């Protein structure tokens with residue numbers, strides 16, 4: 001419920017004409033003249049152009065400067081001809097506006113300087129509007145949209161899901177076992193619920209603002225709930241707030257992709273929280289995941305990103321396997337089942353995108 005998260009709903013922007021881009025057609029479950037392809041973390045450290053730019057600017061500077069973020073967003077579009085651009089940002093900067101200190105430490109990933117450890121810390125978190133705190137990313141979306149409109153390539157906005165963000169806010173960085181997060185969740189269930197509601201409120205407002213700035217699809221990344229929690233804990237401590245988040249952003253008038261990593265043990269339940277498209281990780285073969293979903297919802301995925309580290313023949317065979325398992329479903333967006341890793345060869349990415357395009361063109 002948008003109201004329960006305190007979000008002001010923008011007027012509905014439902015499309016009244018059928019979209020023409022293969023990516024948006026697939027998001028709506030409509031047939032397209034080929035299977036669209038883009039890659040999670042497609043603008044990243046495996047690209048020499050990105051590394052060169054990062055030598056000049058810090059990660060947070062790139063994210064906060066619309067021109068730089070737009071430049072990075074366009075890198076994989078220009079280099080490989082992917083069918084969608086995901087705005088260059090990260091899931092963590094919205095935490096800064098809430099009162100957390102964020103830094104991206106070279107070689108050590110994101111760090112929070114003042115992690116949460118008590119219910120009082122949760123109550124001190126603010127929930128300012130995205131226009132105030134994330135104007136760099138909103139500006140980058142507007143720039144990219146203007147640039148890509150004539151090429152009919154849609155721009156995707158994104159945010160992190162409440163559990164994943166809570167894990168960074170409590171652990172202070174990426175975690176292997178999520179022990180502090182789970183200890184907080186189990187010891188302070190009321191404060192846990194307040195924390196997740198605050199995070200969902202801020203992300204819902206941010207996602208709606210991204211759609212208003214020009215994003216034509218939205219993706220929610222729940223990278224760690226499935227890694228951290230068994231099914232019963234997920235249903236009890238995470239699913240209710242995820243349902244509220246998806247309900248709040250359903251009013252954006254653009255398709256929403258629900259990407260929940262590591263949820264094979266409760267895929268239908270995680271997908272049931274909301275979203276139009278189900279983003280599949282790489283653990284289950286695509287056809288089996290679709291059977292578990294038990295519906296005709298469009299899916300995105302699900303090549304193991306490690307496949308991109310293999311020689312081309314092996315990569316090609318694994319990409320073909322994904323395409324065969326999707327068997328021409330109108331609602332299939334080809335993607336990796338988690339982010340492209342830094343060691344990936346640019347040449348393999350180029351060949352993969354070309355191959356999916358050629359193999360599926362009608």
Ligand code: CP3
Nearest residue numbers: 040041042043044045086088089090091109110221223339
């Ligand atoms: O093309 C794109 O997708 C770029 C935009 C993007 C980034 N992060 C840029 C980034 C997106 C969509 C993300 C999402 C993100 N960030 C997630 C969810 C997706 C997933 O992979 O599970 C998570 C969990 C994070 C948190 C995060 N940010 C980590 C763990 C790290 C360090 C390790 C890593 O994956 O690179 C980051 C830093 C980060 N975010 C970099 C980039 C390009 C590397 C920064 C650098 O050193 O240049």
